Amino acid sequence: MTSPSPRPEILTxxxxxxxxxxxxxxxxxxxxxxxxxxxxxxxxxQAAIAKAAEEVHRYPDGGAHQxxxxxxxxxxxxxxxxxxxAGSDDLLYQFCLxxxxxxxxxxxxxxGFSIYEIAGIYAGSRVIKVPERNLTADLDAMLAAVSPxxxxxxxxxxxxxxxxxxPAEDVARLRAALPPEVxxxxxxxxxxxxxxxxxxxxxxxxxxxxxxxxxxxFSKVYGLGGMRIGWCYAPPAVVDVLNRVRGPxxxxxxxxxxxxxxxxxxxxVEKGREHNALYRPKLAAxxxxxxxxxxxxxxxxxxxxxxxxxxxxxxxxxxxxxxxxVRKVAGYGLPHCLRVTVGTAEExxxxxxxxxxxxxxxxx
Ligand SMILES: *Cc1c(COP(=O)(O)O)cnc(C)c1O
Numbered sequence: 001m002t003s004p005s006p007r008p009e010i011l012t013x014x015x016x017x018x019x020x021x022x023x024x025x026x027x028x029x030x031x032x033x034x035x036x037x038x039x040x041x042x043x044x045x046q047a048a049i050a051k052a053a054e055e056v057h058r059y060p061d062g063g064a065h066q067x068x069x070x071x072x073x074x075x076x077x078x079x080x081x082x083x084x085x086a087g088s089d090d091l092l093y094q095f096c097l098x099x100x101x102x103x104x105x106x107x108x109x110x111x112g113f114s115i116y117e118i119a120g121i122y123a124g125s126r127v128i129k130v131p132e133r134n135l136t137a138d139l140d141a142m143l144a145a146v147s148p149x150x151x152x153x154x155x156x157x158x159x160x161x162x163x164x165x166x167p168a169e170d171v172a173r174l175r176a177a178l179p180p181e182v183x184x185x186x187x188x189x190x191x192x193x194x195x196x197x198x199x200x201x202x203x204x205x206x207x208x209x210x211x212x213x214x215x216x217x218f219s220k221v222y223g224l225g226g227m228r229i230g231w232c233y234a235p236p237a238v239v240d241v242l243n244r245v246r247g248p249x250x251x252x253x254x255x256x257x258x259x260x261x262x263x264x265x266x267x268x269v270e271k272g273r274e275h276n277a278l279y280r281p282k283l284a285a286x287x288x289x290x291x292x293x294x295x296x297x298x299x300x301x302x303x304x305x306x307x308x309x310x311x312x313x314x315x316x317x318x319x320x321x322x323x324x325x326v327r328k329v330a331g332y333g334l335p336h337c338l339r340v341t342v343g344t345a346e347e348x349x350x351x352x353x354x355x356x357x358x359x360x361x362x363x364x
Contacts, residue, residue, distance in 0.1 A: 007124070009121050009124065010121070010122065012121060013117075013118050013121050013122065014118075014331065016114060016115065016118060017331055018034065019031065019033025019034035019035075019325065019327050020033055020325050021033075021034075021325070023320055023323060023325060026323040027323075028323050029323050029324075029325060030323055030324045030325065030343065030347050030350060030351070031325050031341075032301075032324065032325060032326050032327075032340050032341040032342075032343050032347065032351060033325045033326055033327040033339075033341065034225065034327070034341065035160065035190075035220055035299065035300055035301050035339075035341045036219070036220070036223065036225050036341065037220055037221050037222065037223040037272050037300070038272065038275055038276070038279075038300070038341075038342060038343050038344050038347075039223060039268075039271065039272060039275070039344075040223055041223045041224065041258075042222065042223055042224075042261065042262045042265040042268050043265070044261040044262065044264060044265045045222075045223070045224060045227075045258040045259075045261040045262040045265065047261065048254075048257040048258050048260065048261035049227070049254050049257065049258050051257065052253050052254040052257040052258070053254070055253055056252075056253050056254065058253065059249050059253075060249050060251060060252055060253045060255075060256055061256065062248045062249050062250075064084040064251050064256055065079075066256065066260055067084055067229075067231075067251070067256045067259050067260055068082045068084060068231075070259070070260050070263045070264075071084075071231055071259075071263070074263050075203065075233075077203065077233055080236070080239070081206075081233055081234060081235070081236065081239055082231055082232070082233055082234075082239075083231065083232050083234065083239055083242045083243065083246065084229065084230070084231045084250070084251045084256075085229075085230045085231065085232070085246065085250055085251065086228040086229070086230075086247070086250045086251055086252075086255070087217065087219060087225075087228040087229065087230045088187065088189060088215040088216065088217040088219075088230025088231070088232070089115050089119075089230070090228075090230065090246070090247075090250055091215055091230060091231075091232045091242065091246075092115050092116065092119050092154075092185070092187070092215065093115075093119040093122070094241075094242050094245055094246050095119075095152060095183065095185055095213070096116075096119035096120050096122065096123040096125065096152065097119070097122070097123045097245065098241050098242070098245055099151050099152050099183050099241075100119075100120055100123035100124065100125035100151060100152055101123050101124045101125060102124040102125070103149060104123075104124075104125050104149060104150075104151040104152070105125060105126045105127075105128055105147065105149045105150045105151065105152075106120040106123075106125045106126070106127045106128065106150075106151070106152045106153070106154065107127075107128045107130060107142055107145050107146065107150055107152070107153045107154070108120075108127065108128070108129055108130070108153070108154045108155075109129065109130050109132050109137040109138070109142065109155070109159070110129050110130060110131050110132045110333060111132055111135060111159065111161065111162050111332050111333055111334060112129070112137070112154060112155075112156055112159060113154070113156045113159065113160050113187060113189075114331060114332065116154040117129070120152070125151075125152070126149075128145050130142045130145050132162075132164075134164075135162040135164050135295055135303070136159075136162070136164035136165075136166065137155060137157075137159065137164070137166055139166065139170055139171075139173070139174045142155075142174070143174065143177050143178065146178065146179065146182065150179070150182050151181065151182060151183065152182065152183050152185065153178065153182055153183070153184050153185065154185045154187060155171070155174075155184065155185070155186055155187065156187040156189065157171065157186055157187065157188060157199075157201075157202075158190045158193075158194060158297070158298040158299045160189065160190065160299060160301070160339075161301070161303055161327065161329045161332050161334065161337075161339040162295060162297075162303055162334075163295055163296065163297025163298060163299045163301060163302060163303055164295070164296070164297075164298070165194060165196055165199055165298040167196075167198035167199065168198055168199060168200035168204070168205075169198065171186065171200070171202070171205060172205060172208075175205055175209060175211075175212055178211075180211055181211070182211065183211055183212075183213065183238070184205075184211065184212045184213070185213050185215065186201070186202035186205065186206075186212065186213065186214045186215070187215050188201040188202055188214055188215065188216055189215070189216065189217045189219070189220055189230075190220060190298065190299040190300060191216065192220070192221040192269055192272065192273055193220070193221065193272075193273060193276045193277075193280075193298065193299050193300045194298045194299075195277050195298065196298055199298065201214060201216070202214035202233075203233060206233050206234065206235065209235070210235040210237065211235065212235070213232050213233065213234040213235070213238055214232060214233045214234075215230060215231070215232045216230060216231055216232070216233075217229070217230040217231075218230065218258075218259050218262060220300060221268075221269055221272040221273065221300070222259070222262045222263075222268070222269070223262070223268075223272075224255070224258050224259060224262055227252075227254065227255040227258045227259070228251075228252075228255055229251055229255045229256070229258070229259045272300075275342075275345075276300050276342050279342050279343075279345060279348050280297060280300065280302065280342050282348055282352075283302055283340065283342055283348045283351070283352065284296075284297070284302050286348070286349075286352030286355070286356075287302070287304055287340070287351075287352060287355050289352075289356070290352070290355045290356040290358075290359045291359050292304055292305065292306065292355065292359065293305040293307070295337075300341060300342045301339050301340060301341045301342060302339070302340055302342070303329070303334070303337050303338075303339050303340075304326075304337060304338045304339075304340055304355070305336060305337050306336055306337065306338065307336055308336050309330075309335040309336050311336070311362070312328070312335060312336050312337060312338055313328075314358070314362070315338060315355070315358050316328055316338055318354065318357075318358040318361070319351070319354050319355075319358070322350075322354045322357075324350065324351055324354055326338045326339060326340045326341075326351070327339040327340075327341075
């Protein structure tokens, strides 16, 4: 008997591992495993979702006109150059499926966001992972990996799970050195959290070229990860491609309403950004004071280096017995590290104390 089988490369894909949410038996779980914003759902978005319940027998506006107008207004962009997706992951898949494919290589950095690899293999592309320097994308090495077959390059900036950032000037130099037929995707999911002065999320480069796109998400600082909304800013030709291939109703009625409301929530982004700017260093310093290395981060998370796989696994197990879930990142080639999201002030205090206690016990 033969049975249905996918293309062989599909079975080489490792399923995406999301952050866990619950610990059996724990009466309170502190979830610091998915980089969700520290403040929950914006109140106006909650109200908009409740209101949307009355309208969900209707299909959504497939063109997300109101939402694109609101995004355009917020960032000073032409709504015609914006495409919305069911999370930015949706758009990352569409880039791979449209611009990738057999014989069309995709380049990413060694510890880059795992969706690029999953979507790239799915599309039938060869996905080339280029070694990093100091857990930061090595742009010269990424350029050196380009061949006549290269069609896509992904750069998460800042990157997840490392937290590292590439300065705007270097990204511009990368773009200038890339062949024009290579679409450069700048994934700026954590743009709102960056405090480094040399950062740019990518709008300038999208405007200056016809082969660069920027993706953004409502899943992090906007607190809407569960609604699945992201967007991209792209050249007209790329917008045209995305509008041919994306699901016609890829962003739900409730998701569109929630995003529009979240954009209008007074002070929401400022609050998230200020909290992060204050507590990211506190989280890093607290864990360093416990005797561990913490990599510099421009996101709403830090990468803790435990030195060995055994220590990382032991720390993870210890945190769990204390009701705290962080993210193991072995799937990113970092089995000796743990990624910790910047939570509320209380959560930051609790996770710092848990790392300190782990180190005290480890020292005996
Ligand atoms: C969280 C994240 C996203 C956002 O994904 P959504 O599908 O919009 O929820 C995109 N890129 C990176 C690097 C991320 O960490």
